Amino acid sequence: MKRVEDRIRxxxxxxxxxxxxxxxxxxxxxxxxxxxxxxxxxxxxxxxRMARTLNVTVAYLMGESEIQNISDVQETQAGYVVLKTEEVLDMQRKIIELQAKLLAKLTESEV
Structure with missing residues (x-):
């Protein structure tokens, strides 16, 4: 069963x-x-919108995945990691800080 229509029904x-x-x-x-x-x-x-209403992923609805709900995804089985938005933002801030430090060191060494 791969068709969107079939999955919706x-x-x-x-x-x-x-x-x-x-x-x-x-x-x-x-x-x-x-x-x-x-x-x-x-x-x-x-x-x-239909996927949200049906509480499934769009990938499941389109037949691209057999995983219905992203909360069912386990890292070792599917290769996915579920992260909270706050965790992603925190990681991005740390990356920016590290990039700034690296740039400062590179600038110092050029002088």
Missing amino acids: VLIAERGMTLLQLAIQSNITEATLHAILNRNDAKYSQLI
Whole structure:
């Protein structure tokens, strides 16, 4: 089962939802949802909203991954690491500080 339409249909059935509920909760029209399901005519922004509503990753919805929820990802199994935004920002600040120190040392050695 690789098609987006198939995955959407299975997920809404598993969650006991209707197509109308998915459309409303994803902030897309019911006609748009039917176009997606019948003609595989989805914009990425629509896929993001549906994935959030269905609590799955866009990669899963598109058939690129068998991992439904990013919180289920384990580093050793999938090669992913889940980080909080604050942790990423802290690492970026440290990198910038180290780059500044390195640049200062290089500038000193040139003088």
